[in-house]
Amino acid sequence: MEKIFDSIFDAFRHFAPSSPLIQLENDGARFFRRTNKYQIVDMENGYIGAFPGFPSMLYRGEYMEYKTCKASIFRSGDPDDVIIDELKIIEFRNILDTFPQVKYAIEDHTKVDYLALAQHYGLNTNLVDLSSEPEIAAYFATHRWINGVPTPVVDGIGCIRGMLSPSMYMFGKEADPKFHMIGLQCFQRPGLQAAYGLELDKDEDLNGRGWTVYFRQNAEASNRIHMNFHLDDRKKEEMLKIAKPGETISPDTVLSQNSWLFPDEEISFVADAVRKSKSISKKTVDSYGKPCEEALKRKGITINVEFAYKLSDERIKELENEYKDRPYGDVELKARLVYIPQRKNNS
Numbered sequence: 356m357e358k359i360f361d362s363i364f365d366a367f368r369h370f371a372p373s374s375p376l377i378q379l380e381n382d383g384a385r386f387f388r389r390t391n392k393y394q395i396v397d398m399e400n401g402y403i404g405a406f407p408g409f410p411s412m413l414y415r416g417e418y419m420e421y422k423t424c425k426a427s428i429f430r431s432g433d434p435d436d437v438i439i440d441e442l443k444i445i446e447f448r449n450i451l452d453t454f455p456q457v458k459y460a461i462e463d464h465t466k467v468d469y470l471a472l473a474q475h476y477g478l479n480t481n482l483v484d485l486s487s488e489p490e491i492a493a494y495f496a497t498h499r500w501i502n503g504v505p506t507p508v509v510d511g512i513g514c515i516r517g518m519l520s521p522s523m524y525m526f527g528k529e530a531d532p533k534f535h536m537i538g539l540q541c542f543q544r545p546g547l548q549a550a551y552g553l554e555l556d557k558d559e560d561l562n563g564r565g566w567t568v569y570f571r572q573n574a575e576a577s578n579r580i581h582m583n584f585h586l587d588d589r590k591k592e593e594m595l596k597i598a599k600p601g602e603t604i605s606p607d608t609v610l611s612q613n614s615w616l617f618p619d620e621e622i623s624f625v626a627d628a629v630r631k632s633k634s635i636s637k638k639t640v641d642s643y644g645k646p647c648e649e650a651l652k653r654k655g656i657t658i659n660v661e662f663a664y665k666l667s668d669e670r671i672k673e674l675e676n677e678y679k680d681r682p683y684g685d686v687e688l689k690a691r692l693v694y695i696p697q698r699k700n701n702s
Contacts, residue, residue: 359512359569363493363580366570370517371489379579391615393539393546395690402466405688406538407549410487413520415561416496420512420569424561426554427479438650440479446639447473447629450662451622455675459682460541468545471537471552475545476626482535483561487549489515494584494616496570497577505585505617507577518565520551541682542622547615584616625664632663 360366364380371377393405417424428440448469451457460467474480486492496513498505521534533554539546555561634657640647651658666674678684 357569361571362576363570366568370568376490376493392687395688403464404538408487410520412517413485413551414489414492415485415516416492418499418508418513426481426483428481429557435650435653438647439654442635443478443629444473450625450664453666456541456678456682468537471535471545476622481554482552483555485551491548497580507581508572509574511572512569513572514567514569516567539683542620543618543684628664634659636662
């Protein structure tokens with residue numbers, strides 16, 4: 356039988372004893388600061404990426420004691436659902452390509468990870484979320500979504516999974532193409548959540564690829580973690596109390612502490628519209644590459660000329676002006692020289 360720790364704090368003492376999260380157990384006034392800084396690196400095929408760090412471990416939090424961890428697109432077991440979800444991912448991508456932020460990012464040679472964006476904004480995909488920050492995994496391990504609102508879990512068994520971070524290069528070869536180094540994107544949620552991801556096939560399970568730590572949920576622990584990711588009046592007072600003499604708390608700091616895992620972004624409305632839509636555009640159906648009309652009929656979904664979400668010409672101009680010189684929003688990007696020695700050919 357798996358060991359179950361008495362609380363998430365006890366679990367963290369086991370696998371991440373230096374984490375600031377442990378201090379929350381006795382000092383709820385402490386909070387995590389999100390600096391929104393990223394390190395630029397060269398990726399494959401001429402792309403660049405930006406990441407908050409380069410971890411040796413990746414983490415995933417789950418608020419229930421799931422015995423398996425499979426990709427969301429395969430969980431219903433209905434092949435028609437897989438087809439519809441795949442179509443919705445393509446529809447989502449087609450809509451995102453109308454956003455100026457995507458155009459500017461591509462011009463910057465940034466790889467836009469459409470699959471990761473679909474996953475992080477609520478569509479069913481074959482990608483499983485991972486984070487380089489255990490504290491973010493702790494948030495997801497202590498929260499469930501009720502009517503679209505992240506709510507602290509007060510009972511039951513939660514878990515955090517951990518696995519070694521796959522290297523970008525393996526003995527001079529490119530990394531597993533199923534592993535996604537996501538990091539900063541032209542929409543901020545994945546970067547703020549220090550996102551990585553792993554594609555899973557229908558019969559694949561993340562369980563067994565690393566380790567899993569189970570813990571008992573309780574309201575006090577979950578609420579303490581919640582306060583460190585969602586700013587309310589009480590939290591603002593705590594921030595002011597621990598501020599250094601003469602230090603002021605800027606409105607930007609307050610805002611980032613209030614919603615830094617889930618910033619307000621128009622892409623959220625796109626994902627919501629695609630997820631709820633009972634129609635798929637003809638362009639998406641034509642580009643799917645496989646027969647899908649019968650599955651659409653069985654699921655009561657029609658084919659439409661228009662996308663599920665459309666930017667007005669006026670809105671496109673507004674976004675062009677807003678993001679022309681800052682396609683990633685308010686972030687700090689840093690670069691450094693890295694020497695990668697070439698392997699000698701011994702043949």
